[in-house]
Amino acid sequence: MAAIVTRHWSVFLPNKHAIRETAPHKLILRCVLGDLLLDLSDADYPGSAGMVTVDVTVLAGWVELRVPHDWEVLAGRVDLTAGVRFVGDVNSESTEVDDDLGDSDEPEDTEARRHRVVLNVQGWASRVIVSRAHSPDSSLPGAEPPASS
DSSP, rough: OOOOOEEEEESSSOOEEESSBBBBBBEEEEESSEEEEEEEEEEOTTTSSSSEEEEEEEEEEEEEEETTTEEEEOOOOOOEEEEEEEEEBBBOSSSOOOSSOOOOOSSSTHHHHHEEEEEEEEEEEEEEEEEOOOOTTOOOOTOOOOOOO
């Protein structure tokens, strides 16, 4: 059984974490004067979660969140940032995402709804990067070739 909440830290030194089983419902990332990479590219989406929440606190460092190619990353609460540079593919149509997501006109069983990640960031003088794993049918280096029958 996967954890519901996990915490990952980086203080002064680089730290890398890879989750290869089912992702937790909530991830808490803290980075102070360091580098933190959280790799979810091989993780399974938790079926019982309406969304995965990633809370990031970063002070004068950088945090990279690597997700599978079919997970949608949404900007949640990002108001408490000063000098934080955001890099990567984050949907920022709204600055806040409701916790229950009940206001959406989108059907509940769509792929995007099942693979939604909400990114909440607070920090100062830092960088937050969202990167994606290559699609399995991609011809780019590092992508897994499709399984043949």
